[in-house]
Amino acid sequence: MSFADRLREDAGRIQSRLDRAVTGAEPVHDAMRHALSGGKRLRGFLVIEGAALCGGPDGLEAAAAIEALHAYSLVHDDLPSMDDDALRRGQPTVHVKWDEATAVLAGDALQTLAFELLAAPECHPDPGVRVALVASLARAAGAEGMVLGQALDIAAESAVAPLDLAAVEALQAGKTGALIEWSGRAGAVLAGADPAPLGAYARALGRAFQIADDLLDAHGDAAAMGKRAGKDAAAGKATFVSLLGVDDARGRAHALVEEACDALSPYGSRAETLRDCARFVLERDR
Amino acid sequence: MSFADRLREDAGRIQSRLDRAVTGAEPVHDAMRHALSGGKRLRGFLVIEGAALCGGPDGLEAAAAIEALHAYSLVHDDLPSMDDDALRRGQPTVHVKWDEATAVLAGDALQTLAFELLAAPECHPDPGVRVALVASLARAAGAEGMVLGQALDIAAESAVAPLDLAAVEALQAGKTGALIEWSGRAGAVLAGADPAPLGAYARALGRAFQIADDLLDAHGDAAAMGKRAGKDAAAGKATFVSLLGVDDARGRAHALVEEACDALSPYGSRAETLRDCARFVLERDR
Secondary structure (H helix, E strand, C coil), X not given: CCHHHHHHHHHHHHHHHHHHHCCCCCHHHHHHHHHCCCCCXXXXXXXXXXXXXXXXXXXXXXXXXXXXXXXXXXXHHCCCCCCCCCEECCEECHHHHCCHHHHHHXXXXXXXXXXXXXXXXXXXXCHHHHHHHHHHHHHHHXXXXXXXXXXXXXXXXXXXXXXXXXXXXXXXXXXXXXHHHHHHHHHXXXXXXXXXHHHHHHHHHHHHHHHHHHHHHHHCCHHHHCCCCCHHHHCCCCCHHHHHHHHHHHHHHHHHHHHHHHHCHHHHHHHHHHHHHHHHHCCCCC | CCHHHHHHHHHHHHHHHHHHHCCCCCHHHHHHHHXXXXXXXXXXXXXXXXHHHCCCCCCHHHHHHHHHHHHHHHHHHCCXXXXXXXXXXXXXXXXXXXXXXXXXXXXXXXHHHHXXXXXXXXXXXXXXXXXXXXXXHHHHHCCCCHHHHHHHHHHHHCXXXXXXHHHHHHHHHHHHHHHXXXXXXXXXXXXXXXXXXXXXXXXXXXXXXXXXXXXXXXXXXXXXXXXXXXXXXXXXXXXXXXXXXXXXXXXXXXXXXXXXHHHCHHHHHXXXXXXXHHHHHCCCCC
């Protein structure tokens, strides 16, 4: 099966699982389902394919968990007090379609859902594995991980001078890198394998992913992105593109994709789907 | 040791534990520490005393976890798009002292912290116990528990007619009841004991607690509450007091406290501290 077919198949399975996870009939439940629909499911794909590569059990529950956590981060990131975005995955954002209070609450409950999915026996028969995944996701998502990245991003908007390259890298390591790296490692953890190779792969892939995002934003193709484009440049924000220029940014992204592919060498040709995934990041929309 | 001394001692231990939990130097970390300071620590007290009553290990880590989760819910509940409160525990709320974005992020990270504390080995040596606590807290806090209660509360504000008694009870069962019941059960779970008696105790106590809160709000003593008073009546919101009248509401609270005390009969006189706690709820501030 080609990478694209595999990505589509995994995304379909993750969507079905998430559809079953929220059943209530209140507006907050509708808002959660709205936030959980669509998207490439890159993080969940990494979990499922990583677990399969390591000979582990099905990673579907953990994949659904990381996508719920990612969805929470998007809903809150889009709030008027944060990035103030009206469009996400080609659809109105939650606070636009409902209201701010519903967006705050739906995001809150999506974070909770992520931990609920990881903690349930369906995720893995061994409670030690489940609790290890909860602990590592909490570290990746919390005030020293994703939230720190978001906070640095907000602070950068009101900073006198744009960030330098090291600061942008630190910010992105938290904001998007931590969850992508977790996704890579989680597959190996589910299988009881060494998480280092998949962790190194996902870390490099996450960095390439962010540069590609900056390149897309700089090109301003809102249709391909499903969200507002050109906003970083408009905000005078430092990005990999503004700091390195388009050519060097592109060169760096290519080098990172190579690094990601090399990290998979312990798995030989069986890891070709994940290598294709890394290459795909360079041409992605999200 | 008297109940009041015990509550103060437990609160001091919980505060010290939470002070160690957030170490960063960004504004979001300051905001988290601000949100984690003060409060009676009723939920954490229930965890610690319940665990001790059942002969279990120290419940301090789980107590810190439930207080982090409670703190997250207060920070988000106080946001302008939610209850729009400027005062909490006698201090300015997070969005007033910092800004809305920081309040959203600090609340988000406090929720994450709660799960991180529960999942860490320090909480309990058995990963099965830790993951059971994660799973039950996620159910209590999520879209069928606390968040549902918050969402119903927000919806009630724009409803044409005030809620009836059954609707207010359903709302409060989620909004404050679920976490208080979890706190009662958690102590027994940590000790490997049957959680039913402490669960029944805490459920009744939680309901008494909410009625007492409505009575306090109706009396409008902002100094005793450490937050804005009289706001429910001003908003035309249905409360136990508006639905039952002061005398009947007080009678119901007393009956619930008796119910809570009776639920502890399997523990005989050793449960006197928890019975004192239930009686205290009738005179509390929070």
